[in-house]
Amino acid sequence: MKIALIIGVTGQDGAYLTGFLLKKGYFVHGLRRTVSLSNAKRLSQFYTDAHDDHVNFKLHFGDLTDSTNLIRIIKEIQPDEIYNLAGMSHIQVSFEMPEYTANTDGIGTLRLLEAIRILGLTKKTRIYQASTSELYGLVQTVPQNETTPFYPRSPYAVAKIYGYWITINYREAYDIFASNGILFNHESPLRGETFITRKITRATCKIALGLQKCLYLGNLSAQRDWGHSQDYVEAMWLILQQEKAEDFVIATGITATVRDFVKMSFGELGIEVEFSGKGEYEKGVIIDIDYDLAKNLGLNIGELHFGMDVVRVDPKYYRPKEVDLLLGDSKKSKTQLGWNPRYDLQSLVEDMIQSDLLLMKKDEYLQEGNFRTLNYFE
Ligand code: NDP
Numbered sequence: 001m002k003i004a005l006i007i008g009v010t011g012q013d014g015a016y017l018t019g020f021l022l023k024k025g026y027f028v029h030g031l032r033r034t035v036s037l038s039n040a041k042r043l044s045q046f047y048t049d050a051h052d053d054h055v056n057f058k059l060h061f062g063d064l065t066d067s068t069n070l071i072r073i074i075k076e077i078q079p080d081e082i083y084n085l086a087g088m089s090h091i092q093v094s095f096e097m098p099e100y101t102a103n104t105d106g107i108g109t110l111r112l113l114e115a116i117r118i119l120g121l122t123k124k125t126r127i128y129q130a131s132t133s134e135l136y137g138l139v140q141t142v143p144q145n146e147t148t149p150f151y152p153r154s155p156y157a158v159a160k161i162y163g164y165w166i167t168i169n170y171r172e173a174y175d176i177f178a179s180n181g182i183l184f185n186h187e188s189p190l191r192g193e194t195f196i197t198r199k200i201t202r203a204t205c206k207i208a209l210g211l212q213k214c215l216y217l218g219n220l221s222a223q224r225d226w227g228h229s230q231d232y233v234e235a236m237w238l239i240l241q242q243e244k245a246e247d248f249v250i251a252t253g254i255t256a257t258v259r260d261f262v263k264m265s266f267g268e269l270g271i272e273v274e275f276s277g278k279g280e281y282e283k284g285v286i287i288d289i290d291y292d293l294a295k296n297l298g299l300n301i302g303e304l305h306f307g308m309d310v311v312r313v314d315p316k317y318y319r320p321k322e323v324d325l326l327l328g329d330s331k332k333s334k335t336q337l338g339w340n341p342r343y344d345l346q347s348l349v350e351d352m353i354q355s356d357l358l359l360m361k362k363d364e365y366l367q368e369g370n371f372r373t374l375n376y377f378e
């Protein structure tokens, strides 16, 4: 039985990768941070009672900023594969917490590689490093591939560029099987709620159910190459199954604007939105409603009307520096890894909207007074 350690197991990719590796027959260990309320909600379906006979999933408390903790856990587990998915992953927040971001996303990668070296596991343990299309930053050329020059545009991307190079450096200096996956944006129903896609799908559903009036966004013209996390975790695994450690770009090869994503999300619910105006005065307005579809989906049609502003711009979501255009070329992954994504942008949006609609309907039910929330401070 192969043993994997996922650092960042409680995140979006951590959850999908856990499911993927368990299906492949791995024993999966995960590193979770200590927090005052559980951060392991995405993993609930994988829990088994620790006293059961066939336990194949175990969580350990730890942190990428704590070397002693990493060394102890890795020594105890002796993993065949480590997936370093941990990080402060929000670009906007990295401008507010640059030092913490560098410590976790940059130096954290070094701590992990050093732990492998100190423990003499350089020949045994393979490491996957979660690198990112944010390394490309200021657009040099598109589509971006493994040879495109980097130009990071945020403290997050600068920290990740350290993680990228230190991974290559340890591979070359100590012959560790350490590979970078340069993954473009990937999303899912488990995506964190402050990333753009999930912010949009949640708000779209809330607006359609009459639970929210308007969605406020920043730069609507940013272009991203959006894939599905479920497809991308398979690529991570494939990268570690190669004969030789190398770096790979993982992307769909299609780019779309934030504006497009908004239209597609409302479109899933039979609501057509058109944008007009410029810059901070741009607005997304309802121009058509498919009433039959809306009724079938149980939407609150009474709350929706033509000409209603459902999207507005709030400059507070603008970033100090923006990455304008990401479009990946994953030819190398397709030919060498045999990787092929199953989701396209339309099916990604559909998956996220269907999931959020269910969640929001539950929310609506709770808000209708069918459930009394306890006030702990009465
Ligand atoms: P998430 O933000 O959903 O998950 C990040 C994970 O890292 C969480 O488990 C979080 O724990 C954990 N974490 C944060 N800080 C620390 C720390 N100091 N020590 C240990 N764990 C920590 O990210 P995703 O799952 O979307 O992405 C996974 C990785 O891939 C990240 O490193 C991200 O930067 C990178 N990436 C993501 C892409 C994407 O589009 N999703 C694209 C390219 C790269 P907690 O749950 O407690 O917060």
Ligand code: GDR
Pocket: 089, 090, 091, 092, 132, 133, 134, 183, 184, 185, 186, 194, 195, 196, 197, 199, 216, 217, 218, 219, 220, 222, 223, 224, 258, 317, 318, 319, 322, 323
């Ligand atoms: P990104 O993802 O910065 O690409 O990083 P995010 O979803 O946060 O932003 C995508 C684009 O949308 C624009 N935008 C907004 N973004 C957010 N979050 N909120 C808004 O209200 C908003 N309005 C417009 C942004 O300016 C940006 O252009 C993600 C993360 O998962 C990283 O960890 C990862 O490395 C990269 O993807 C690849």
